[in-house]
Amino acid sequence: MKKEGLYVFHQNYVSNPYILVFILLFIIWAVLCFWVYYSFGENWLIVTVVVGFFLRYFIRVRLEIDTTSKQYRSVLNLSGIAVGKWISLEELSHVQIGGIIEYKKKENPTTDDYQQTKKIQVRLIFRAKTLVVWEGNDKEEAKEAGIFLGKNLNLKILDATRREFEWIDV
Template structure:
């Protein structure tokens, strides 16, 4: 199951967006229709539910422009991305490692937790500072993106997906 989407535009930009879990869509649609039903009956409290439903459809992610050397983390709502661009610091290396990601969906008293094994790419600078550049469930895809970043920024790749880390 793929939990993240990835876009490359002419191999200059790297964008990853976390996919919205299906339960968030379900809660968002339910809140929206409950709000509409209350509005139709004349209850203005329905506007609050319609407004709350919008926040169930947002996505977060990051975008890196390799040629201009800038990046941003963003929140996307209905196709519009909101986030501040920052200059990319002097990156020392790209780290590729495996981890587990948990996503919690809450609505009123209901809660669901979904855990997935993912592979994350971090860009390290100034020793231990990092920028989360990309995440995927596909190891080949992760190394493909890591190689692209390494070639464009002329840096090394650290493979930390196994117990023994190694430089590529």
């Protein structure tokens, strides 16, 4: 936090710009392959794989919310260089804390079994879209994050983790 009112959600941020990351990785990968092939000759594949894994762990995508100016941005951080455009939060309706169930197919190819996992999300609800700012398994931590955002952005908070939805008073 460098500036008062700027909060960074990065650990469990869900709405990543996957296409942008993929394109950036592809371009970096192609340039490195070209350079490594002409620099290292026969060992180009090993060096390229090592450099690719190195780059994979230095690219981070996070969400920054500035509560004083009511703006957010999705930041692509490549080894300390951050890129992102600030977008206004003026059309926000409320903060929602809700549960979801994810279904993943098991690795066994002979069965049609699905593994389900329950997760809790904290969402900023706009008029026309939803922005997921936090996802995890701990209901109390999700409530703390939702209440924190509701207080700092002066929004109502909807607790949708149970069948009967309720508005949380702040």
